[in-house]
Amino acid sequence: MDNTKCIAALFDFDGVVMDTETQYSLFWNKIGKQYFPQIEEFGRIIKGQTLVNIYAKYFAGMEKEQQDITARLNQFEKDMAYEYIPGVVDFMKDLRAHGVKMAIVTSSNDLKMANVYKAHPELKELVDRILTAEMFTRSKPAPDCFLLGAEVFGTVPQNCVVFEDSFHGLEAGNAAGMAVVGLCTTNPKEAIADKCKLVIPDFTAFSFEKMKALLA
Structure with a gap:
């Protein structure tokens, strides 16, 4: 970890922030x-x-x-019904309290996200940036979207933790050279365990300290 740069948490949206x-x-x-x-x-x-x-x-x-x-x-x-993955809001608030920069990095477009904001106007206040499909040319499994996440916060890949659920997303996080946490909300734990540093079912038992330990 580069102590001269900030820590960033980069969240996929579907299956990570919302149970869609x-x-x-x-x-x-x-x-x-x-x-x-x-x-x-x-x-x-x-x-x-x-x-x-x-x-x-x-x-x-x-x-x-x-x-x-x-x-x-x-x-x-x-x-669609837009419901938060258990524990994700409290986890984001924990990260905010510790000065972690946060971005939602999604393959969804602005039109879809407008529907989300109608259902959850508070979402924009929970994170610092929301990066959508219009902002990068190559989608996952290319690492472009996550590298953009590091860039907007002026930090480096080794200071970033990616939260993903799909195979393409996990591959993109690894290709970006970032620590990857897999959520087994979409695929079984056994199917993604070898593609990330840690697998969690949701965020209810996760914390800033546990995330930071992945960057040591």
């Missing part, structure tokens, strides 16, 4: 069955990627289909 991943899996698995019936669990395959990347990889040249999916997704996100 199960809802998204239902939506994208339905899309998968419609367009790619040969692919099992399409929702799991695309987790952590921006909509732009999903379209580029799976729906290239399919403009009408992209428009249809976007319209369905926008409506779906308006109707």
